Amino acid sequence: MIIKDIVYKYGNKRENLIQILHEIQDADPQNYISKENLIRLSEIMNIPVSDITSTASFYTMFSFQPRGKYIIRVCGSPPCHIMGAETIFEVISKELKIAKGETTSDGLFTLEETSCLGVCAVAPAIMINDTVYGYLTVERVKEILAQIRKKEGK
């Protein structure tokens, strides 16, 4: 979907900027907001690039760097931390051979840490793109990663 269509879909109003940025990011195979798209959006919405950037920078879900097809967000807030989030993070990091903020060389996964996902009752929890996984164990996490790799033929 091109930028103009996304803006048209939500309406060319500043209050729709976050939704528009979300869709632009989601539409990019590398899960980010490219400089070209940022400039195009600025022209269409008549909002300076610096304004868009500072608005988007406030939210951790937006990225201006290319990322993996699957963004893994491990909750690091206290309830998940107490329930073993650190171990979950380490297992994912070891399995994928990447550290926080890095992307696997095949472009499949990016590993990030996030604050509370709002599902503390099922801690420890992670979110992969739009899907939340709770009650995680080391085995379950490995299984989830294997399922994604299988689906992607990797």
Ligand code: FES
């Ligand atoms: S603390 Fe992890 S989901 Fe709330």
